[in-house]
Amino acid sequence: MNEEDMAKRLAALRSEHRDLDTAIAxxxxxGGPxxxxxxxxKKRKLLLKDQIAFFEDHLTPDIIA
Known part of the structure; x- marks a missing residue:
């Protein structure tokens, strides 16, 4: 998976995460949820959060300080 594909997947995951926020709210x-x-x-939202973190980690360059 190249960086462009990863960036697209990351955007889709973020969108789904926001949609789940709205649905949960x-x-x-x-009345009577x-x-x-x-x-x-909420479980699905946590899974998405982990996937988002994975892609962000791979798309962010390592900076040695």
Whole structure:
């Protein structure tokens, strides 16, 4: 996977992460949220966060100080 592909994937992951934030907030704000669904979305959001960190780490050049 080249840098351009990684940057595109990173953008898609960030977008999905933001969308999950919105979905979780909407479920919590609605009366009687489905706790199982909220838990699944939060778990997915954590997985995305790990993937985002992985791609950011690979796209950021190492700087030796």
């Amino acid at each position: 909407a479920l919590v704000e609605s 489905d706790q199982l669904q909220v838990a699944r979305l």
